[in-house]
Amino acid sequence: MQVTPRRQRSAFQAFCAIVLGLMLAGQVFPASASSGASQSSNSSRFQDTVSITVFTNVQSPEVGPPEGDWFWKQAVLDELNIDVNVQFQTQTSEYQSTLLTKGGANDLPDLFQMDLNSMTNLNGQGLLADWNPFLEFMPTYGEQNGVNELVDVGTRDGKMIALATQNANPFKTIIAIRQDWLDKLGLEYPKSTDEFLAVMKAFTEQDPDGNGQADTYGWSGSVNSQGQITAFEPIFGAFGALGEWAVQDNQLVPVATTEGRKQALEFIAQMNAAGVIDPDWTSQTAEDFRAKWKAGRVGMFAEDWCATLCVQGYGEFVAANPTGMLTIIDPPVGPGGLSSMNVYTNLGDIYGMSQRAADDGKGEAIARLLEWINGAGYERTAFGVEGENFTRNPDGSLLQINEPTAIQNVQIRGWGYRGDEAEWLARYGAVQDYDNGQTIDVYNDVLLRAAELPKTDTTPFASLPPVPAEISADYRRTLFEGEFAFASGQRAPEEWDAHVEALNAVGLQTWVDAATERATEIGLIT
Amino acid sequence: MNYSAKGERLFDGTILLVLALLCLAVIIPFWYIVVMSITPLEVWTNTKTAFFPPLNKITFAGYEQLLTSWRLPRSFGVSVFITLFGTTLNLLVTMMMAYPLSLAHFRFRTPILFMVLFTLLFNGGIIPTYILVRDLHLMDSYWALILPGLVSAWNLLVMKAFFENLPAELRDAAKLDGASDWQVFWDVVLPLSKPILATIGLFYAVTHWNSFFDAILYITTAEKQPLQIVLRQLLQAGNMNEYVDMDTRAAMPLQSLRAAAVIIALVPMLIVYPFLQKHFTKGVLLGSIKG
Numbered sequence: 001m002q003v004t005p006r007r008q009r010s011a012f013q014a015f016c017a018i019v020l021g022l023m024l025a026g027q028v029f030p031a032s033a034s035s036g037a038s039q040s041s042n043s044s045r046f047q048d049t050v051s052i053t054v055f056t057n058v059q060s061p062e063v064g065p066p067e068g069d070w071f072w073k074q075a076v077l078d079e080l081n082i083d084v085n086v087q088f089q090t091q092t093s094e095y096q097s098t099l100l101t102k103g104g105a106n107d108l109p110d111l112f113q114m115d116l117n118s119m120t121n122l123n124g125q126g127l128l129a130d131w132n133p134f135l136e137f138m139p140t141y142g143e144q145n146g147v148n149e150l151v152d153v154g155t156r157d158g159k160m161i162a163l164a165t166q167n168a169n170p171f172k173t174i175i176a177i178r179q180d181w182l183d184k185l186g187l188e189y190p191k192s193t194d195e196f197l198a199v200m201k202a203f204t205e206q207d208p209d210g211n212g213q214a215d216t217y218g219w220s221g222s223v224n225s226q227g228q229i230t231a232f233e234p235i236f237g238a239f240g241a242l243g244e245w246a247v248q249d250n251q252l253v254p255v256a257t258t259e260g261r262k263q264a265l266e267f268i269a270q271m272n273a274a275g276v277i278d279p280d281w282t283s284q285t286a287e288d289f290r291a292k293w294k295a296g297r298v299g300m301f302a303e304d305w306c307a308t309l310c311v312q313g314y315g316e317f318v319a320a321n322p323t324g325m326l327t328i329i330d331p332p333v334g335p336g337g338l339s340s341m342n343v344y345t346n347l348g349d350i351y352g353m354s355q356r357a358a359d360d361g362k363g364e365a366i367a368r369l370l371e372w373i374n375g376a377g378y379e380r381t382a383f384g385v386e387g388e389n390f391t392r393n394p395d396g397s398l399l400q401i402n403e404p405t406a407i408q409n410v411q412i413r414g415w416g417y418r419g420d421e422a423e424w425l426a427r428y429g430a431v432q433d434y435d436n437g438q439t440i441d442v443y444n445d446v447l448l449r450a451a452e453l454p455k456t457d458t459t460p461f462a463s464l465p466p467v468p469a470e471i472s473a474d475y476r477r478t479l480f481e482g483e484f485a486f487a488s489g490q491r492a493p494e495e496w497d498a499h500v501e502a503l504n505a506v507g508l509q510t511w512v513d514a515a516t517e518r519a520t521e522i523g524l525i526t
Numbered sequence: 527m528n529y530s531a532k533g534e535r536l537f538d539g540t541i542l543l544v545l546a547l548l549c550l551a552v553i554i555p556f557w558y559i560v561v562m563s564i565t566p567l568e569v570w571t572n573t574k575t576a577f578f579p580p581l582n583k584i585t586f587a588g589y590e591q592l593l594t595s596w597r598l599p600r601s602f603g604v605s606v607f608i609t610l611f612g613t614t615l616n617l618l619v620t621m622m623m624a625y626p627l628s629l630a631h632f633r634f635r636t637p638i639l640f641m642v643l644f645t646l647l648f649n650g651g652i653i654p655t656y657i658l659v660r661d662l663h664l665m666d667s668y669w670a671l672i673l674p675g676l677v678s679a680w681n682l683l684v685m686k687a688f689f690e691n692l693p694a695e696l697r698d699a700a701k702l703d704g705a706s707d708w709q710v711f712w713d714v715v716l717p718l719s720k721p722i723l724a725t726i727g728l729f730y731a732v733t734h735w736n737s738f739f740d741a742i743l744y745i746t747t748a749e750k751q752p753l754q755i756v757l758r759q760l761l762q763a764g765n766m767n768e769y770v771d772m773d774t775r776a777a778m779p780l781q782s783l784r785a786a787a788v789i790i791a792l793v794p795m796l797i798v799y800p801f802l803q804k805h806f807t808k809g810v811l812l813g814s815i816k817g
Contacts, residue, residue, distance in 0.1 A: 064748040087746040104653040
């Protein structure tokens with residue numbers, strides 16, 4: 001058959017069009033329909049199905065979000081007639097940026113977690129709804145999650161734009177010390193900062209592991225991706241220099257500029273000059289730091305207690321150090337008698353409701369969902385299904401199953417956690433024997449010990465504004481670089497005033513003014 | 527003469543030394559990760575620097591653990607699918623667009639090229655792209671990882687330049703023999719374009735394989751997450767005690783499992799590169815020279 005050039009071109013164009021058409025036709029997952037719905041007067045179940053989108057972090061990033069036929073979603077549908085579409089963010093570090101992208105596209109989910117920076121940003125765009133009209137539908141939730149105590153955190157101009165809840169996680173930072181090294185060298189637990197320095201020196205110079213090599217250190221630390229020094233919090237605590245804010249003489253003062261902060265950095269520089277800190281601390285990451293103490297190179301360190309003494313971390317430590325033994329000690333007491341392990345805030349998760357959801361009449365359903373999570377749905381939210389996600393002890397207490405599939409099904413458990421003893425026992429109640437002869441009861445020996453350590457409560461400052469976005473990058477860079485230079489001895493203490501001036505030059509005073517205004521507003525200062 | 531030869535030898539030797547050092551700078555970290563992934567904990571900690579672990583001690587327990595879990599193999603399959611399918615579509619559409627744009631007599635060549643160049647200089651940005659993907663109902667779909675970057679303006683221009691360098695006489699001869707546009711394109715142009723297809727294909731494939739942030743934004747279902755998402759989760763997880771079984775935990779340090787995950791993610795690209803290398807170099811050069 002003869003084909004003309006025009007027809008040849010048409011066939012060619014048609015082929016291109018078909019290919020593009022096929023690709024565009026391949027879309028899946030149409031947007032779910034949403035509806036405001038009337039609710040039966042005598043139960044919390046809605047007569048018509050209400051669709052709600054929820055955006056949240058997963059609790060355990062390494063196992064991923066639940067799969068399609070998730071029991072929790074079905075339970076909410078069965079009992080409340082709410083069709084919840086939970087969108088999990090598996091990259092916790094990208095959660096806030098993803099949320100802000102959705103906000104920028106006016107595509108906020110109906111209900112979501114957020115931090116204070118995102119709250120400020122989204123509120124500036126008018127995207128956050130007022131929770132006040134819906135609190136009556138969640139009375140138990142408000143009571144049991146400390147909403148009333150933290151109301152200032154989420155209230156702006158009389159509107160409760162965020163539901164601030166209490167922290168359900170236990171205090172987690174400890175100082176661990178090599179008990180076997182202390183015993184070998186005949187040393188006592190250090191108490192003051194000077195005693196800490198002396199023990200660090202002994203751990204560094206007296207070959208506590210007995211291998212004949214100078215390969216041990218008294219302390220170690222790391223620098224995070226922003227250049228901030230980490231794992232020195234107890235030193236700052238000994239000089240009363242933890243957290244962002246302090247109230248001195250009825251004035252709000254940034255801790256970064258206080259005399260205590262300067263003295264703490266001087267002490268770290270002193271440790272550095274004495275050679276008792278692992279020399280890699282100025283460049284290593286938190287993972288490198290963790291690998292060092294697990295390999296048995298570090299005598300004392302500040303760490304998360306579960307990373308140190310739960311089965312994963314401690315199992316690795318014991319495998320590498322068959323006779324090694326770690327013990328928790330109190331943080332050092334500074335020259336002024338101060339001592340603090342780290343900061344702790346009673347502010348936990350903050351929840352937002354989109355204005356669009358409220359406008360669509362979903363506010364009541366969202367409130368009732370939270371009430372259900374706290375009440376009838378508590379066990380299923382926080383622990384999952386008995387036999388699959390947790391077991392029940394003879395005394396009725398629960399024990400979480402730490403299998404990947406079991407954990408995957410309770411990725412929303414943080415929404416249900418209340419922070420009581422039963423929860424902590426369920427999560428950390430395991431008792432583990434190790435090859436070094438040690439038996440660790442994580443709840444009694446570790447969690448409760450950590451809970452009693454002195455700490456700095458920053459809850460009163462929780463409702464102060466975060467660093468303004470326009471100065472945040474410059475301020476943090478100047479602060480972290482400056483502190484690193486003082487701690488590592490690259491800058492002399494005499495240059496402290498210049499450091500504070502540099503912080504002011506990048507806009508610190510702007511932040512102080514905004515925070516002072518807010519502190520006065522909530523009665524923190526008068 | 528001797529002086530010159532000696533100088534040349536010295537110059538060559540210096541170049542070789544520098545290149546050897548550069549090679550080592552690349553190979554040593556890679557070897558370190560490989561060794562870490564197969565070294566059991568007691569060897570790693572006792573020998574301090576297990577750069578050459580004893581052969582009778584190495585173990586693949588970390589790989590076994592990761593590959594028998596549901597998540598990593600699944601995400602690996604997703605990435606392979608997106609890379610193969612996405613790259614095929616990328617090449618198909620890019621070459622079908624580049625070819626007409628390379629023909630001087632194509633009427634709309636200038637305005638279309640202007641539009642292409644405009645997107646090269648001015649990007650819509652993350653939020654407009656998000657809105658577009660959402661409004662096309664592509665959220666949580668593999669298409670969201672493929673369609674927004676279906677044609678890279680840069681790759682299109684490189685391919686167009688390559689097509690322009692092909693002798694026009696070949697096309698004319700084919701036309702005289704009665705070949706259609708499609709036949710000219712398929713039977714004459716494409717067989718001569720293997721270097722550029724390999725080069726641009728590799729560019730696209732690497733982009734798909736490394737796809738990360740778009741997957742974070744658009745993919746919410748666990749089963750659809752690509753490898754890079756899962757890999758980053760493994761690398762970031764502070765405590766993997768909820769992911770690995772007790773037996774493996776006792777044998778392998780956390781770093782070994784992470785290193786094994788990195789190697790698993792690297793292998794496909796390592797396999798592909800040597801086969802495409804000769805085309806890759808040739809394609810880049812050909813596409814960059816006009817006239």
